[in-house]
Amino acid sequence: MIFDTKKKEILGNLYRLGTLYTKESVTTFDHYFSSLGHGKVLPHGIYDCQQNRGYITLENSKNTSKVACEYLKNWGNTYGKATYPNANSILAKCDGGGSNNANHYIFKDDLQKLVNNEIGIEIRIAHYLPYTSKYNPREHRLFTHITRACQGVIFPSLELVKALVEKTQPKMGLSVAVNILKKVYKTGRKVADNFQNTMQIVFDQYLPKWNYRAVPQPE
Template sequence: MGALAIALPCDGGPSNSSPYYIFTQDLQALVNELAMEIPIPHYPPYTSKYNPIGHRFFPHISPLCQGLIFESVQTVKDLMATATTRTRLKLLTTILYNTYQTGRKVAVDFKSNLKIVFDQFLPQWNYTPKPQLQVI
């Protein structure tokens, strides 16, 4: 049985703040908690149109939305859950009720403790955080 592996492709557009370190700080914390590497390839800014997930599902969701008034988030969730593709792919939907804190700042010493290996190919968008050793 092989080892568990995760790759996390991310949209790198300006609205997703991929160049900012708050995402990287939280990612480093996750990598430390899981004690495993998570390769991060970012789609370069303005190229999210090449995201295969969007191309597989958005054409099937758009016709379902025509002429509807979205009265609640639950209505949208239920509508999206009915979308399927010709190959019978189904969309798993969930509503996140978390309240995300705004105005968070990166820890003062975060950059000096960062344990990230940047890829040779497009290092500004492709990197792998490595688990940091926990001092007990």
């Protein structure tokens, strides 16, 4: 499984690159400024390599580590348990920055809490090294097709973005499920002062900065 976040888009009557057929001319702002819009949409994607299926969550809050773990939990409860009922671990490949930043302890803290309190099975994280995210299958198997489906369309609402992404069905057999998350998440959260000494994350011997596991702890 591969999960990560793409850049945010502004909601509103703003010009977006691409061409499409319309019944009448469309007039938009030609400058892509946040102040000209009325919100934003941040797509967070999970791509299941074995099933060739994408799971997109659209949200308009902040891209925090709590949000990333919320996506993992929602995927597990909604799709993961039904698709892989006998699974005892999850392998998640992701880039090194953003909400799941490899350098941020807060992501590791939220990940451990997710494993202990929510899903109860091990999550192994494997980060792509800097400047290697172009090799992430999520880019050319999922988000490339989503970008094409949304090309040139004005984004007035989250609901329209959801409808467009759900229509992403290239000939290669990809299918995409889309959810909207409207919760607001707190920013600026920090781990406890002694977290580095007490954290339960298990780091691999090989490239430990990029490869580690959150293992459920006995009560």
